[in-house]
Structure formats: C-alpha cells, structure tokens
Amino acid sequence: MAKQYELNDDSVIVVIGSGAGGATVANELAQKGIDVVCLEAGSRLTLADVVNHPATMDAKMGWHDKRIGNFLWVCKTVGGTTMRWSGITPRFQEHEFAARSTYGQIDAGTTLIDWPITFKEIEPYYVKAEDKMGVSGTHGIPASAETNNYKVFKAAAKRVGYKDVNSNRSAINPVARNGRPGCQQISFCHSGCAIGAKWSTLYTEVPAAEATGHFELRANAMALRVNHDETGKATGVVYKDSDGVTHEQKARAVCVAGNVVETARILLNSESSLFPHGLGNSSGQVGQNYMRHTFGVALAVMPKPVNFHRGARQTGVVYDEQGHNPERGFAGGYQLQAIAVEPWNVSATIGGWGPENSVFIENYTSLAGLFITGEDPPEAKNRISLHSTERDANGLPVPVIEYRNHANTNAMREHAIDSSRQMYESLGATEFWGGDAPVGCHNMGVARMSADPKDGVTNRWGQAHDIPNLFVSDGSLFSSSGGGNPTLTIVALAIRQAEHIAERMAQKEL
Amino acid sequence: MTELYTTRRRFMLASLAFSGLAVTGTSFLRATAAWANTGDNEDLTHFARLLFPHDGVADAVYAEAMAGVLSGFEANPETAGFLDRAEAALNAQQDEAWFDVDEAAQISAIKNIQDEAFFAAILGALRGSFYYHPAVWEHINYPGSSKEHGGYLHRGFDDISWLPESN
Numbered sequence: 153m154a155k156q157y158e159l160n161d162d163s164v165i166v167v168i169g170s171g172a173g174g175a176t177v178a179n180e181l182a183q184k185g186i187d188v189v190c191l192e193a194g195s196r197l198t199l200a201d202v203v204n205h206p207a208t209m210d211a212k213m214g215w216h217d218k219r220i221g222n223f224l225w226v227c228k229t230v231g232g233t234t235m236r237w238s239g240i241t242p243r244f245q246e247h248e249f250a251a252r253s254t255y256g257q258i259d260a261g262t263t264l265i266d267w268p269i270t271f272k273e274i275e276p277y278y279v280k281a282e283d284k285m286g287v288s289g290t291h292g293i294p295a296s297a298e299t300n301n302y303k304v305f306k307a308a309a310k311r312v313g314y315k316d317v318n319s320n321r322s323a324i325n326p327v328a329r330n331g332r333p334g335c336q337q338i339s340f341c342h343s344g345c346a347i348g349a350k351w352s353t354l355y356t357e358v359p360a361a362e363a364t365g366h367f368e369l370r371a372n373a374m375a376l377r378v379n380h381d382e383t384g385k386a387t388g389v390v391y392k393d394s395d396g397v398t399h400e401q402k403a404r405a406v407c408v409a410g411n412v413v414e415t416a417r418i419l420l421n422s423e424s425s426l427f428p429h430g431l432g433n434s435s436g437q438v439g440q441n442y443m444r445h446t447f448g449v450a451l452a453v454m455p456k457p458v459n460f461h462r463g464a465r466q467t468g469v470v471y472d473e474q475g476h477n478p479e480r481g482f483a484g485g486y487q488l489q490a491i492a493v494e495p496w497n498v499s500a501t502i503g504g505w506g507p508e509n510s511v512f513i514e515n516y517t518s519l520a521g522l523f524i525t526g527e528d529p530p531e532a533k534n535r536i537s538l539h540s541t542e543r544d545a546n547g548l549p550v551p552v553i554e555y556r557n558h559a560n561t562n563a564m565r566e567h568a569i570d571s572s573r574q575m576y577e578s579l580g581a582t583e584f585w586g587g588d589a590p591v592g593c594h595n596m597g598v599a600r601m602s603a604d605p606k607d608g609v610t611n612r613w614g615q616a617h618d619i620p621n622l623f624v625s626d627g628s629l630f631s632s633s634g635g636g637n638p639t640l641t642i643v644a645l646a647i648r649q650a651e652h653i654a655e656r657m658a659q660k661e662l
Numbered sequence: 663m664t665e666l667y668t669t670r671r672r673f674m675l676a677s678l679a680f681s682g683l684a685v686t687g688t689s690f691l692r693a694t695a696a697w698a699n700t701g702d703n704e705d706l707t708h709f710a711r712l713l714f715p716h717d718g719v720a721d722a723v724y725a726e727a728m729a730g731v732l733s734g735f736e737a738n739p740e741t742a743g744f745l746d747r748a749e750a751a752l753n754a755q756q757d758e759a760w761f762d763v764d765e766a767a768q769i770s771a772i773k774n775i776q777d778e779a780f781f782a783a784i785l786g787a788l789r790g791s792f793y794y795h796p797a798v799w800e801h802i803n804y805p806g807s808s809k810e811h812g813g814y815l816h817r818g819f820d821d822i823s824w825l826p827e828s829n
Contacts, residue, residue: 204807207794300822307825336813346809456824461804463819495804496793505713505776505785506769513793514716516802579825 154362154369157189162402164189165653166389167409168375168418171232172642173626174409175353176284179361180650186657187366189401190358191373191391193414194229197354202344206494209236209343218544219413221553222444224592226411230371231354233411233593234639235344238466239323239351240489241287242636243278246271247476248484248527251632254476255483255529258560262529263441267631268603268612277644285351285643286329289320293329296322299337299463304454304520305490308575309470316471323351323639324464332356337463340494374546375414377422378406378431378622386431386622392546405621405653405662408628409646412442412595413551415628416536419599419609421549432599432616432624437609439537441530441597442553443633446486446561447590448524448568449501451493452576453515453583460492460519473526473571474635482563485635486526488572493521502585511583520576523589524568527635528561530597557588594638596630613652614645621662625649703728705761706745709752712769713785714792716801723797730791731784744780751775 157164167178170192178188194213203209213229213236227233247254249267257264282290289295296319298306309317324341327334335349348355361367372394379388379400388402408415416439420430430438470488477485493501495513502509512519534556538549557565569586576584602608605617614629616622625646627638634641656662703725710724728745735741752760755771763771775781792798799806808814 202809204809207790297820299819303820303822303825335815337815337819338808338813458822459818462808462814462817495799495802496790499714499789499793505772507715510714510716513714513802516804 155187155365155367157187157368157401159399160402162387163187163404164401165405165407166191166401166403167407167625168389169232169409169411169414169626170230170353170358170369171227171409171411171626172234172353172639173646174232174407175357175361176643176646177407177409177623177625177650178367179357180647181653182361182364182367184650184654185364185366186654188361188368189403190361190367190369191375191389191401192230192369192371193374193410194227194232194371196230196369196371197235197344199346199348199355202346204338204340204343204346206340206343207496213344218542218550219553220539220542220550222555222590222592224411224413224553224595226413226593226595229354230358230369231352234352235354236342237593237639238341238491239464240466240469240637241282241285241321241323241640242469242487244271244634244636244641245474248632248634249274251484251527258483258529258558261531261533262558263532264529265600265602265607265631268601274641274644274648277648278640280647281640281643284356284647285323285640286325286332287320287640288322288324288326289318294326295319296324296326296464296467297335297337299460299467299490299492300458301460301463301492301520302468302490304458304579305468305470305488305522305575308520308579309488311578312571312574314470314472317468319468321469322464322467325349335464339461339463339465339492341465375410375418376546376548378408378418379422380424380426380431380619382426384426384619386619405623407623407625407649408599409625411626412598412628413536413553415624415626416598417538417548417551420538427618432609432618432622434618435606435609437600437607439598440532440535441600442534442536442555442595443528443530443597443630444555444592445594445633445635446524446526446528446557446564446568447588447594448565448586449491449493449521449589450524450569450572450576450584450586451498451502451512451519451521452581452585453512454518454520454576455580455582457517458520459517460521461494461516463492466491466523473568480567482560482567483529484527484560484564486524486564486568487636488568489523489525491521491523501589502587512585515583520581522572524565524572525594525635525637526561526564526568527633529558530600530632531558536598555592594627594633596627596633596638599624599628600631601629602631614649615652623649623653705749705752705759708761708768709748709772710788710792712765712772713788716798719798719801723795724792727788727792727795731787734787735783741783744783747780748775748784751778
C-alpha cells in the first residue's frame with residue numbers, strides 16, 4: 153500500500169516532519185489523492201517499543217542534537233512530539249485571535265499582531281480536528297475519567313470559588329473509538345502511550361495516509377535545506393539519510409513542520425544569492441517572535457494519599473482565569489491543568505537540593521500537582537538564529553535559542569501560583585511549591601502568519617509571503633500564543649491548509 | 663551569570679543525566695556496586711545523602727547512585743575529575759576533612775560551592791541516577807511501570823476517599 157516515489161518526481165508535495173502539523177497536512181492531502189513524501193528525522197517506533205519509563209523513552213525519541221540556549225523538550229521520532237504530549241486540547245478563545253487589538257502593544261519590546269484569521273474562520277476546523285483526534289467532551293465522546301489527582305484539583309478549585317472546571321478536552325480516548333482503545337490509566341503519558349489510546353500521528357495520520365496509496369514516509373531522513381529555482385519557487389528538499397548520504401527530493405510544493413527550531417533552521421539555512429537572509433525571510437521575521445507560553449508548575453503535599461502516578465498524566469482544566477482581565481495586572485489569561493509528575497521530574501522541577509527539595513519526593517504518594525499554561529507576548533529578541541561558526545554532526549549550523557520571560561509573563565505566573573497555593577492550602581496541604589517550568593514544549597511564532605508581509609513570514613493559509621509554493625505547517629505559524637495548549641490549533645490549521653493547497657492545485661496555481 | 667545561561671546549563675545537565683541513565687540500568691548498577699562497596703568513598707556517599715536526604719534509604723543506594731555519576735563523568739573529558747574537584751573543594755574549607763566536621767558545617771561548605779559548574783553537573787546527574795534508582799522508588803512507594811499490570815484502570819486510579827466534597 154505504502155507508495156514509493158522517485159527522487160526526481162517533482163509532482164509530489166514534500167512535508168518535513170511527521171508530528172501534529174506535518175502528519176496531519178500530509179494525511180489530509182493524501183486523502184484527497186495528492187501525492188506526498190514525508191521526511192522525518194527520527195525513526196519509526198511501534199507500540200511494542202513504548203515502555204513505561206520516561207528516561208528510557210526520552211533516549212529513544214527525544215531530540216538531543218546540539219543546541220545553544222534555552223532547552224526545548226521536543227521529539228525526534230515518527231509522530232514527533234505527539235508521542236510525548238499530554239493530550240490537552242483547548243480551543244483558543246475569540247479574543248486571542250485579536251491579541252493586538254484586545255491588549256494593545258504591551259510595551260516597546262513586544263511585537264503583538266492580530267491573527268490574519270478570526271475564531272469564526274477556524275471554528276469549523278476545530279470541529280474537524282476534535283473529531284479526528286477524539287477530544288473528550290466533543291462529538292459524543294464522554295468526559296475523561298476523573299483521576300485521584302483531578303479529584304483533588306477539582307475539590308480545591310471549587311473551595312476557592314472557581315466554577316469552570318471539568319475533565320473534558322483530552323485527546324486520550326475515554327472509551328474505544330476509531331480502532332483505538334480506551335485509556336487504561338497507565339500514566340506518564342509523556343513516555344508515549346503503550347496502547348495507543350492517546351492520539352499520536354504515529355498510529356493515526358501516518359498509517360491512514362499510507363492506506364491511500366498517495367503517501368510515502370521516509371524515516372531517519374534529516375532535512376537540511378529547501379532548494380529553489382531562479383524564479384524563487386521551491387523545487388526540492390535536500391536531506392540526509394540514516395547512512396549519512398545526501399539526497400534531494402524534488403517537489404511541487406514544500407510544507408515545513410519541524411517544530412520551531414528545525415523550521416527556523418531549515419528556512420534560515422536555505423539562504424542563496426536570491427534570498428540572502430534565508431527562504432521566506434524578506435521581512436527578517438524568520439526565527440523571531442518565539443513564544444513558549446507562561447509556564448509553571450505547582451506541587452503540594454496533601455494531608456492524605458493521592459497516588460497521582462495512577463492514571464493519565466494530565467486530566468482536567470480550570471478555565472476561570474483564561475479571560476483577559478487587566479485588573480489582575482497582566483494582559484491575556486491562563487489555565488490551570490491537573491498534572492502528575494514522575495519522581496525525578498518532581499525533584500528537577502523544584503530544583504536545588506536538601507530537605508526543601510526531598511520532602512516532596514519523600515511524600516510522593518501524597519503529592520497533588522497542576523500545570524500552568526498562559527499567554528506570553530511575542531518579542532523580536534526572543535528568537536531562534538543560527539550560530540555563525542559552530543556546526544553539528546550533520547554539518548548544519550547549530551541553532552541558538554534565546555527566550556526570556558517578559559514582565560507580563562512573570563506577573564501572570566505569580567498570579568497563577570498564588571491561585572494554586574490557595575487551592576491546595578484550602579484542602580490542608582502541608583507543603584507547597586510553585587515556580588517556573590522552563591521546558592519549552594509549547595513552541596510557537598517563528599514563522600508567524602500576518603496580514604501585512606512586513607510583520608510575519610506567512611499569510612492566512614500558512615503560505616510564505618515570498619514564495620507561493622512554500623508552506624509552514626506547525627506551531628511556528630501562530631501569530632500570538634493564546635493561553636491554551638497549541639496542538640489542537642496546529643491540527644486545525646493543518647486541515648485548513650491542506651484544503652487550501654488542494655484548491656490551489658485544482659486551479660493550477662500550484 | 664545570565665538567566666539564559668543558568669537555564670541552559672540546568673537543562674543540558676538534566677538531559678545528560680537522562681541519556682546516561684538510558685544505557686545504565688540495573689546491570690550497570692550491579693557492576694558499579696564493587697566501587698561503591700569499597701568504603702573509600704564514604705564522604706561522597708554522605709555528600710549524596712545531604713543533597714537528597716531520605717531517612718530509610720541505605721548508604722549503599724547513595725553510593726551506587728554516586729558511582730553512576732562517576733561512571734558517566736569519566737566517559738566524558740569535559741566532566742572527568744568533577745567528583746575529585748568537589749571532594750577537594752569541600753575539604754579545602756576547614757582544617758580537618760569535610761567528612762569529619764558536624765553536619766551544619768558540612769551543609770554550609772556545600773552551600774559555598776553550589777554555584778560552581780562542577781557542582782551543578784554533579785547535582786543534575788545525581789538527581790537522575792538517584793531518583794531513578796529502584797530502591798528509592800520502593801522507599802517512596804512508587805511502583806514503577808504499570809503497563810504490564812494493565813495500568814490503574816482497575817487498580818485505584820480514582821480511589822481517593824478523603825476529600826471533603828464528594829463532587
């Protein structure tokens with residue numbers, strides 16, 4: 153069934169990356185009968201390779217190539233970071249698509265813009281994405297089962313007066329659906345789901361695309377650069393295979409979805425005499441406006457056992473703080489999401505040493521935890537660039553990642569931690585820790601969509617302003633970060649983009 | 663030192679601990695137990711206990727975890743000798759050996775070196791080898807992998823009963 157294409161076949165669309173954005177756009181195109189070659193840097197695991205041990209799985213599927221600067225917790229494997237994610241799938245709110253109009257420009261350093269699309273325009277694609285992914289609480293799917301950790305979280309939230317809390321909006325099957333089983337509450341979903349209850353493109357979009365006969369996955373294929381012709385159209389993608397041999401796959405069009413670091417690197421590394429600052433970068437915006445959300449974690453030792461290691465890692469959200477209420481002292485909003493953490497990660501999150509750290513692990517079975525995710529404003533200086541001299545094992549310039557929390561982000565986190573402390577103390581917590589969690593797993597903005605080509609890299613379809621047959625198909629597209637987890641929006645945009653590509657092809661414009 | 667640099671170092675080291683562990687596992691821990699049991703390293707074992715204190719975890723476990731750190735460090739020219747440097751830096755702070763002063767003085771000597779790069783490297787690697795050690799998991803009642811037991815769907819994922827509100 154799975155097809156094989158010739159390297160010189162320039163009728164195919166080449167998709168770089170097989171995560172939420174890449175595999176979705178690829179499958180949606182293949183379902184329409186459009187031929188796709190998907191290049192994935194990582195290898196193809198099976199469910200049998202998934203063990204319930206986070207460190208082992210990080211070695212199998214984590215991205216460990218050399219980087220300078222802030223850490224990003226992302227994956228190099230077929231399925232990309234959908235292998236690791238926790239499955240929380242909120243929609244962005246209407247006002248978040250009009251961030252600049254709603255918040256104003258926060259200060260001279262921020263580079264907020266409105267999205268070139270509205271909530272109304274993306275809404276039908278949210279519906280399709282929720283159906284595809286099996287989001288709990290939508291399409292007749294029940295709410296996710298309430299874990300011990302979620303029950304503590306919900307009771308604490310209600311005690312402090314929060315009203316909008318539920319266990320919907322998880323892309324982990326509560327019950328069997330579409331050939332995948334219901335959740336068995338194995339936990340530490342970031343090891344990968346050993347039974348496939350969690351939506352990951354490894355065992356959904358990729359095999360579905362293969363079944364069409366219009367799709368070829370090339371694993372262990374590290375994309376290096378995108379080539380173009382003298383008219384500035386993309387013509388193919390140069391990649392290195394597992395033997396270190398370099399090939400070029402010719403292409404009708406190219407979709408880049410390598411998560412922010414690789415997406416920025418591929419575009420910047422594709423510089424030429426025609427495009428001296430990299431592909432799609434006449435605006436100078438490639439790599440800039442890197443956003444990764446206001447992140448935080450709260451952990452509390454409860455008076456009696458919780459056993460938060462039992463059950464799905466993340467279940468349930470408090471939405472009360474997600475609106476824009478500037479009287480709190482910051483723009484934008486945040487969500488609180490119940491989360492469980494393995495012992496090493498408890499210690500690493502808290503940081504430091506001594507009894508202030510170890511008391512939390514000593515009381516491991518009495519821990520409750522939550523995760524904070526909120527909007528962070530874009531800034532030009534938060535960016536991904538290429539080192540001028542350092543090269544990695546593939547001969548690629550080493551990416552330099554620069555991200556600092558904005559004052560707005562810090563104010564939001566403090567507010568969220570204060571809320572979390574009140575929640576857990578209302579139930580008699582004996583110890584509390586709350587702080588930053590600079591893990592970089594919600595990565596956005598480095599090739600953002602903009603109405604004005606000066607402000608961004610891509611248009612309202614994720615199509616490069618400069619190059620009509622070059623698309624960006626991952627979180628790099630986001631014009632602003634919203635407050636909620638990005639994957640649902642990535643998938644919705646990818647479905648929408650595939651429709652656009654098919655229409656342009658039908659009109660002979662691609 | 664910039665915030666950026668601190669963050670980078672913290673997570674580079676966390677990754678280092680992770681990748682080291684993936685190739686070690688329990689057979690490695692058995693192999694290094696010989697080193698751990700020689701008794702020549704009681705100061706480093708005690709050092710490990712002060713970093714991550716858990717009454718009820720045996721010295722042998724701290725020693726094994728520290729042996730794991732040492733083994734990972736020796737394989738890398740950038741980190742080889744870090745434990746020696748820590749030992750020397752602790753001992754240099756008082757007339758007698760660090761191990762022989764009282765615990766308050768020991769802790770204060772650790773605080774004096776906690777901003778050193780070698781200390782951060784040791785702390786990050788030890789955090790990995792110690793908190794992934796099966797004996798530590800047993801001590802804190804974390805049973806490890808649940809996949810082979812069918813997860814917790816029928817084994818108490820929602821069995822909490824002490825919460826004041828039922829819903």
